[in-house]
Amino acid sequence: MKNLKAMIEAASTIALGGHVRPDGDCIGALTAVKEYIRINYPGKIVDCFSENVPAALTFLTEPDFLCRKHTGNYGLFIALDCADSKRLGQAESVFGAAAARVCIDHHISNPGYAQINIIDGAISSTCELLCTLMDFSKMNQKTAISLYTGIIHDTGVLQYSNTKPQTLKTVAALLEFDIPFSDIIEKSFYSKTYVQNLLLGLSLSKSRLVLENNCIISMVSIEEQAAIGAADEDFEGIVSQLRLTEECQMAVLMHESKAGEWRVSMRSKGKIDLIPIAAANGGGGHRVAAGCTMYGTAAVVYEKLLKDIEENLT
Numbered sequence: 001m002k003n004l005k006a007m008i009e010a011a012s013t014i015a016l017g018g019h020v021r022p023d024g025d026c027i028g029a030l031t032a033v034k035e036y037i038r039i040n041y042p043g044k045i046v047d048c049f050s051e052n053v054p055a056a057l058t059f060l061t062e063p064d065f066l067c068r069k070h071t072g073n074y075g076l077f078i079a080l081d082c083a084d085s086k087r088l089g090q091a092e093s094v095f096g097a098a099a100a101r102v103c104i105d106h107h108i109s110n111p112g113y114a115q116i117n118i119i120d121g122a123i124s125s126t127c128e129l130l131c132t133l134m135d136f137s138k139m140n141q142k143t144a145i146s147l148y149t150g151i152i153h154d155t156g157v158l159q160y161s162n163t164k165p166q167t168l169k170t171v172a173a174l175l176e177f178d179i180p181f182s183d184i185i186e187k188s189f190y191s192k193t194y195v196q197n198l199l200l201g202l203s204l205s206k207s208r209l210v211l212e213n214n215c216i217i218s219m220v221s222i223e224e225q226a227a228i229g230a231a232d233e234d235f236e237g238i239v240s241q242l243r244l245t246e247e248c249q250m251a252v253l254m255h256e257s258k259a260g261e262w263r264v265s266m267r268s269k270g271k272i273d274l275i276p277i278a279a280a281n282g283g284g285g286h287r288v289a290a291g292c293t294m295y296g297t298a299a300v301v302y303e304k305l306l307k308d309i310e311e312n313l314t
């Protein structure tokens, strides 16, 4: 950790980046680190690289949060919540060009692609991991809100099996900052727009139980998505609803983001390990939450994925 502190101190320009299709943990980690550096290391330039922030998380960000144009190479790049440098998306080249590189992550599949890798595959979230690296006495409420949001999102509001006694102790320490936790949960986790609810209804009504009820799967085409005016990020949370289906062991949501390009989100109740299924299709994630992108017609990607799942049923 001393190394990380020394690296931050040594760099005058710092870039932060997270994974493509950013979620609550990713945006929470970016905004928390940005704010923590801003208040504790005055004078540093900190630029954040990410795809667009989902609407439900914009309460964490300022309008100029994302770096649209940068000049020169950074003294330090800190990759957050990102298991693979390729998943940094457009920031991958910025990462590669930085003088020093750090990765802070909790994905078990992370090979450690930076110079300093702080990776804990057993911890709930990158935001919980950041809490072990940050000095709470040097944190402000804004930082605490970001970290809390990340932990809440990756634990499904402290519900998933990755929630440990230490997670709750960390959350208790964050609540000491008098953060509006009820509002954060409702606004960022449960609240849905009308279009998002329509999309949820469509996804549920199109779902099928397959593989002797082990798996529930739903596919939404780009035409169906367009017909209700939904965007890619409106699919957030739908696979978790599918996973609640009593009969199944795992849930899959496939949606076509471009013609012939399918984004696949998977959730398991624990028995089925999703990592090999995602890895077989160039994706990654965790044992109980993973994803990948597949290419082809609906019928082709459906058959291929079902075969991969079947091979990994125990």
Ligand SMILES: [Mn+2]
Pocket (backbone or CB within 6 Å): 025, 026, 081, 106, 124, 125, 126, 154
């Ligand atoms: Mn995460």
